[in-house]
Amino acid sequence: MSLLDSGSLSVHRLLRRPTRIELFRVLDAGVHAGVVRETIRARDVGVYVHVPYCRSTCMFCPYFRKVLRDWGELNMYLNALLKEAEFYGKLLEDLNLEVVEVHVGGGTPSLVPPHFYKRFVEKLSEFFNVRCGVGVEANPEDFKNLKVVEDFYASGVDEVSVGVQSFDEKVLKSVGRRHKPEDCVAAVENSVRAGFKWVNVDLMFLTPTIKDYVELGLEEKVGAFRRDLGKSIELGAHQVTYYATIIPKNSPGHRLAELGKLIQEVDAVDRFVEEALEFAEGSKLYLTRVYSISRKPYEYATVNLEMVGPLIGLGAGAWSNTGYYQYINVHDVANYIKLLYNGMTPAIYARRLGEGSMVWRLLFDQLSTGVVREAVFESMGLRTPFRVRALLKLMELSGLVEKVAGGYKLTKRGVLEVYKSVINYVADVPVKTTGTLSKQADVSELPLKIAI
Numbered sequence: 001m002s003l004l005d006s007g008s009l010s011v012h013r014l015l016r017r018p019t020r021i022e023l024f025r026v027l028d029a030g031v032h033a034g035v036v037r038e039t040i041r042a043r044d045v046g047v048y049v050h051v052p053y054c055r056s057t058c059m060f061c062p063y064f065r066k067v068l069r070d071w072g073e074l075n076m077y078l079n080a081l082l083k084e085a086e087f088y089g090k091l092l093e094d095l096n097l098e099v100v101e102v103h104v105g106g107g108t109p110s111l112v113p114p115h116f117y118k119r120f121v122e123k124l125s126e127f128f129n130v131r132c133g134v135g136v137e138a139n140p141e142d143f144k145n146l147k148v149v150e151d152f153y154a155s156g157v158d159e160v161s162v163g164v165q166s167f168d169e170k171v172l173k174s175v176g177r178r179h180k181p182e183d184c185v186a187a188v189e190n191s192v193r194a195g196f197k198w199v200n201v202d203l204m205f206l207t208p209t210i211k212d213y214v215e216l217g218l219e220e221k222v223g224a225f226r227r228d229l230g231k232s233i234e235l236g237a238h239q240v241t242y243y244a245t246i247i248p249k250n251s252p253g254h255r256l257a258e259l260g261k262l263i264q265e266v267d268a269v270d271r272f273v274e275e276a277l278e279f280a281e282g283s284k285l286y287l288t289r290v291y292s293i294s295r296k297p298y299e300y301a302t303v304n305l306e307m308v309g310p311l312i313g314l315g316a317g318a319w320s321n322t323g324y325y326q327y328i329n330v331h332d333v334a335n336y337i338k339l340l341y342n343g344m345t346p347a348i349y350a351r352r353l354g355e356g357s358m359v360w361r362l363l364f365d366q367l368s369t370g371v372v373r374e375a376v377f378e379s380m381g382l383r384t385p386f387r388v389r390a391l392l393k394l395m396e397l398s399g400l401v402e403k404v405a406g407g408y409k410l411t412k413r414g415v416l417e418v419y420k421s422v423i424n425y426v427a428d429v430p431v432k433t434t435g436t437l438s439k440q441a442d443v444s445e446l447p448l449k450i451a452i
Helices: 029-039 071-095 115-125 146-154 169-174 181-194 218-234 254-258 266-282 333-341 355-369 374-379 386-397 412-437
Strands: 022-025 044-051 098-106 134-138 157-165 198-205 239-244 286-289 292-294 311-314 319-321 325-329 347-352 371-373 401-404 407-410 449-451
Touching: 029 071, 029 325, 029 347, 044 071, 071 115, 071 311, 071 333, 098 115, 115 134, 146 157, 146 181, 157 181, 169 218, 181 198, 198 218, 218 239, 218 266, 239 266, 266 286, 266 292, 266 412, 286 355, 355 371, 355 374, 355 386, 355 412, 371 374, 386 401, 386 407, 407 412
Parallel strands: 044 098, 044 311, 098 134, 134 157, 157 198, 198 239
Antiparallel strands: 022 347, 022 449, 239 292, 286 292, 311 319, 319 325, 325 347, 371 407, 401 407
């Protein structure tokens, strides 16, 4: 059974809010631009850049991606990114916005020549006050050479998230990763040595056993995860982020699930999260998110601003949220390049977000940090509705949160339940949306509305 298809990960009934969204076709670029401009919620904005290219397709990757076969195409794509940055820059430059974070995800952003990131920040700086460096996701294979890592640092990249997944060879094999444990060690060591302000290590747990290929028992998986946590901190990483393996229908590995060749102990999620919590407590680390622990109360967070905005997403497959307007770019590289080279917007679907939606998204975002404070709602000009206050009270009575000064804090049981709600949300919304939009190659034939 795959995690995505499992019903056994439903969270406690108080957190079980089915997420269903309707997205509407962007038909008028001028109207779209006007809505983006009028709905920017705050002066501090984040920028997310999607680089979909990879050297190969990972077995269970849930994101929009494609195998890089032509470096000329990559160059055209990077130029298209600059064009999109310029489009939104000119649209918003007189609003005096400040860019407070720039993160690049994928795909494999470390495939991109480092000097591009310096060029990209220079382009942003033509229109915005950029108050940050760039955070980039890196494949261990790309960062095993110290000179390459230093080139990224010299180009304005000051944060990096290394996609280790595991330091265990059998775990890496089970998720179809090409890199080796020694690559992971070298990549983390090089990132720390190069002087990045913040180094995150991504770990994957609940990896499947694949019959007749790689055999891993549950206790072996838990032990490997425990060692991975320790190894990450031992090597000097500032943060560790840990994800349960999702097996989406649009991934190459889903066929193995259909054939009954996968074993994934979906009921054991709590075991792994409890390991992380115990490790954090024993190592005196901060719980920055229910899925992330850090040496300091700071986090590498690729798209957290997508929940509440404002976040400007650039690139094929990118999501954006101005605060009250969510829009999604075309999930096709050739069409993305074509649209921008022809002076058109790559945004293809969008929806308005009302105040009620903002309240629930803000609540969900705060729950993922472990603490909910009414002052955060007030700082955004939002009143905490009775339904939210009632939900938090019921969660307190159920032992999921405890009252603290100014709000509520998740208990250990609450962390476990919210972790599962996060995984369910990712599987139900962005992963399913990516699967749906990736099938729509011809933009002229896209339906006027899609429901996820």
